[in-house]
Amino acid sequence: xxxxxxxIRIIGLIQMxxxxxxxxxxxxxxxxxxxxxxxxxxxxxxxELFLSKYFCQTENPEHFSIAEPIPGPTSLSLAQLAKELExxxxxxxxxxxxEGIYHNSAVIIDADGSIAGTYRKMHIPDDPCFYEKYYFTxxxxxxxxxxxxxxxxxxxxxxxxxxxxAARLTALTGAQFLFYxxxxxxxxxxxxxxxxxxxxxxxxxxxxxxxxxxxxxxxNRVGKENALTFWGGSFIxxxxxxxxxxxxxxxxxxxxxxxxxxxxxxxxxxxxFLRDRRVDAYNNLNKIYLDNDx
Numbered sequence: 245x246x247x248x249x250x251x252i253r254i255i256g257l258i259q260m261x262x263x264x265x266x267x268x269x270x271x272x273x274x275x276x277x278x279x280x281x282x283x284x285x286x287x288x289x290x291x292e293l294f295l296s297k298y299f300c301q302t303e304n305p306e307h308f309s310i311a312e313p314i315p316g317p318t319s320l321s322l323a324q325l326a327k328e329l330e331x332x333x334x335x336x337x338x339x340x341x342x343e344g345i346y347h348n349s350a351v352i353i354d355a356d357g358s359i360a361g362t363y364r365k366m367h368i369p370d371d372p373c374f375y376e377k378y379y380f381t382x383x384x385x386x387x388x389x390x391x392x393x394x395x396x397x398x399x400x401x402x403x404x405x406x407x408x409x410a411a412r413l414t415a416l417t418g419a420q421f422l423f424y425x426x427x428x429x430x431x432x433x434x435x436x437x438x439x440x441x442x443x444x445x446x447x448x449x450x451x452x453x454x455x456x457x458x459x460x461x462x463x464n465r466v467g468k469e470n471a472l473t474f475w476g477g478s479f480i481x482x483x484x485x486x487x488x489x490x491x492x493x494x495x496x497x498x499x500x501x502x503x504x505x506x507x508x509x510x511x512x513x514x515x516x517f518l519r520d521r522r523v524d525a526y527n528n529l530n531k532i533y534l535d536n537d538x
Contacts, residue, residue: 251506253394255421255459256285257499258294259478259491261467266295266310270318274325280498281329286355286394289334291465291478292402292427293348296338301470303378311340314362319351327357332392334399336425339364341381348380348401350425355393363388365401366410373431373471376403389419395505398458402426405449405462409529415456415518420508424449424462429474442475442493450485457483457512459503466494483511 258276262269273290280288293299295318299307312318319335326333332355339349339362348365364383368376387410389398398419404410405424414422428445430438453460459482466476479490480501488501512518528534 251504253421253503253505254284254286255461255480255501255503256280256283256288257461257463257478257480257491258288258290259463259466259476259495259497259499260291260294261496262291262294262297262465262469264297266318269295270321274322276496276498277322277325277331277333278329280500281331283498283500285331285498285500287332287334287392287397287421289423289425289461289463290336291463292336292425293338294336294425294465297469298427298465298472298474300376300379301373301472303375307379308340308346311338311346313341314339314349314351315359319353319359322351323353323357323359326353326355330355330393332360332394332397334397334423334425336401338379345381346379347383348376349383350399350401350423352390352392352397352399360392360397361388361390363399363401365404367403367407369403374403387413387417389414389417395420398422400424402428405445405452408452408455411452411456415458420458420505421503422452422456422458422460424460426462426464426478427474428464429472431471432473435473438473438475442477446477446479446487450481450487453481453483454485454515455517457508457515457517459483459508461501463499466496483508 333353339347352360366383370377398414461480463478476493491497
């Protein structure tokens with residue numbers, strides 16, 4: 245049983261390599277979750293689409309067969325585990341909502357095994373080796389946070405991490421922690437730029453922690469899958485954007501960090517970005533682009 249300190253939460257990230265066998269991936273994830281819980285983790289997040297290899301590198305209708313409903317086999321299995329271990333789990337799922345409508349989703353499971361909520365990925369990429377528009381309908385639940393035993397959790401998924409609007413709107417719902425389950429890597433043709441890409445990936449997410457005054461955690465996968473090499477680097481940072489713990493770039497790894505909740509208020513008191521926003525002047529954010537005559 246987790247003993248809850250009123251001010252401290254321990255976050256765990258499961259950086260893992262994924263196989264083509266969903267059952268094997270679930271078994272691997274379960275093993276890591278148990279280990280992270282034994283080491284004190286209270287909130288644990290898995291990588292994006294962890295049940296399979298990253299199938300969006302091609303457009304193949306056969307991949308729809310691995311989608312499942314929510315609740316479904318994976319969420320129900322891990323709900324039992326969450327209840328047993330008294331932990332909160334963030335479980336990314338290839339969701340089958342109904343015939344012909346699929347989402348890239350994440351289920352938030354509370355420490356009593358109940359489903360606290362579901363987030364559906366809002367920003368869907370369509371790039372070489374990331375053909376997600378073929379598979380996923382954009383999310384329709386908006387940006388939310390979910391109340392759990394160990395705090396209020398916001399979840400965004402991978403491509404969402406590049407959009408400051410998504411992080412801000414999630415923070416405004418009261419999130420104390422912002423999680424980004426992710427599957428990001430580089431193609432062989434981009435190898436020379438991979439270090440720069442990874443640096444940008446870290447920087448944009450740390451900026452969300454700073455501008456919103458919250459703890460942020462991003463969990464990636466590792467290994468090479470067809471044309472993509474996933475760069476790992478899963479990390480947890482504080483509201484100042486300081487990395488508390490980070491995984492390496494190649495190995496499966498559990499990342500744990502202790503987060504002091506009062507640090508959120510202290511940071512926001514000293515850096516009052518939320519207070520000083522000019523919400524009366526931001527109306528044009530609902531436009532794609534401002535032409536000179538607008």
